[in-house]
Amino acid sequence: MLSVETHPTLADAARAMGDRRRYMGGGTLVMRDANYGAPAFDAILRTTDPALGEVRREGDGLFVGAGVTMARIMAAPELSFLAPAARAVGGPAVRNMATLGGNLFAPAPYGDLATALLALDARVRMVDGGEQDMERFLAGRDRTGLVAGVSLTPPERDAFRFLKVSRVKPKGVSVLSIAACLPRPAGRLAGARIAFGAMGPTPLRAKRAEAALEGARLDAEGIAPALAVAAEGLAPADDAIASAWYRREVAPVHLGRLLLEGEPAQ
């Protein structure tokens, strides 16, 4: 039998963390482990801290609490740019439970929302108030502390795109997911960020593709160099959904479709 501790604040829960103690957000990851017996933890820690459910403006940006669910993201007008990624997570029941904070820790091929947050250059706010960028957080998430939420700047209109590729519609696990932030201040791309989900142990940026898009136009000719290097630096795995080989083969195809989505035909 496991022990369960419910703490009034996230800071209290953080102080109570330790070996073989696991923090639980929405439960979709932790309870799965608990149900299958012999979990790698003896205690489940949770909190009723209302701050985790907050969505609020902070200067020009937004703060989204770690306890905000996918369903809540889909319903919040100020988070409409994140709605396609939140909708990509599970079915309606899962989306009523799964939280932003949990998605940051979801192992591949899960983590569609985290992929979107990586492309958006979100910053992860830890329980002590310190922040780190998504890339650094994801690289060290196995040995990090508790997360309070993320802060992010909403993308310019139509500058953010998200695509999930799955074999089952409308709900299926990712073959891969792609999020792209595509600023075009003078008609050409500047500082584009491309993130892939299910193409590595955590969501990863396609940095070679990003570099190849610098100064490019969003047309077939402009994106061709980026597609040629789309999967470089990524590390997809074989799993029940797709082989690593297949993921590498189709990644440039789907990236191309996402980049040209809504662009005038040549």
Add this chain to the structure above:
Amino acid sequence: MSKTPVTFTHNGAETAVFVDGGANLLDVLRRGVGDLSPKYGCGQGTCGACTVLIDGAPHLACLVLAEAAAGRRIETTAGLQTGPEPHPLQRHFMEGFAAQCGYCTPGMLMAAKALLDASPNPSREQVIEAISGNLCRCTGYEPIVDAILAAAAEMRGRVA
């Protein structure tokens, strides 16, 4: 290790149970409360057979920590029929052959009820989306979608 008392509303009735640490709501409903209508399918959030409504919204009972259900309003298929007649969803599932082995049916019914409570006149696409987290390996889904749409039409007629 001691058990923890948890109280919640189960199909309209105040209910108190003692739960083991780490127990999920599905186990508590089936073994503690004796409501066998939500089913154990996968235990990992894939199949939807354990779908119940918590405060009106569909949740997977197998992934809900029992303690987290304290003070909440739980609805299961066992509470769908409130009078002598089956709920319209139940009857249209029967009449439309929307159940074969029946194992997914309680989860399908609760996912459908959540949809119709929020959207009395859903499109076919909305129905498909609403049951997208519920697996059926028998019917091929079309009779289920048809049954939900037929129940919705009947329920709208009653209100009108």
